[in-house]
Amino acid sequence: MTAEETIASLETQLKQALERLDEVSEQLRVAQARIEELEKLKTPPPAFVKAEKKKPPEEQKQARKKRDSKHNRARPRSEPTQIVEHRLVSCPDCHLRLGGISVARLREVIDVPTPPPVEVTHHRIYKGWCAGCHQWHEAPVDLHEQVMGKSRIGVRLASLIASARHGDASAHSTDPNVPPHAVWGHHQQWRDR
Numbered sequence: 001m002t003a004e005e006t007i008a009s010l011e012t013q014l015k016q017a018l019e020r021l022d023e024v025s026e027q028l029r030v031a032q033a034r035i036e037e038l039e040k041l042k043t044p045p046p047a048f049v050k051a052e053k054k055k056p057p058e059e060q061k062q063a064r065k066k067r068d069s070k071h072n073r074a075r076p077r078s079e080p081t082q083i084v085e086h087r088l089v090s091c092p093d094c095h096l097r098l099g100g101i102s103v104a105r106l107r108e109v110i111d112v113p114t115p116p117p118v119e120v121t122h123h124r125i126y127k128g129w130c131a132g133c134h135q136w137h138e139a140p141v142d143l144h145e146q147v148m149g150k151s152r153i154g155v156r157l158a159s160l161i162a163s164a165r166h167g168d169a170s171a172h173s174t175d176p177n178v179p180p181h182a183v184w185g186h187h188q189q190w191r192d193r
Helices: 005-042 155-172 187-191
Strands: 129-130 137-138
Touching: none
Parallel strands: none
Antiparallel strands: 129 137
């Protein structure tokens, strides 16, 4: 191909490109005119779109009237000693991740804690041989504040057992003649009086 043929070919391609550019420019002008025409038309919104309501100014809103505390018969919430959070991360049905997680409700459970395990104390009393007296001697032990007599039950456990026995007698008795200090199992003697 000679230089003149190449120039002629390039001029033909340029002429075709300019004609195509003119066509596309005309199509763009027609499309923009149509868009402007459609924007001027007022079309009603679809049925599923709600009408926009004007919000009242903040001055017109009144605070909700609170009920007097004397009308509330519910137990007031206590300060928690333990908080257990029950969270849900994904949908239980479709297993998609949940968004906007917040506290839905609070349930307060009041309970007595489990009692601690029994405290068992071994008192190891050591003895030693005296070469002068030819006797065994034990270390002196004073447990009168911890135990009654030679029993293995400590003072605190004995008082707990005694209060449980006396408390049960009056709490579970349906007989009005049973005094509050009556020991469980001795109801018959009070009824016979």
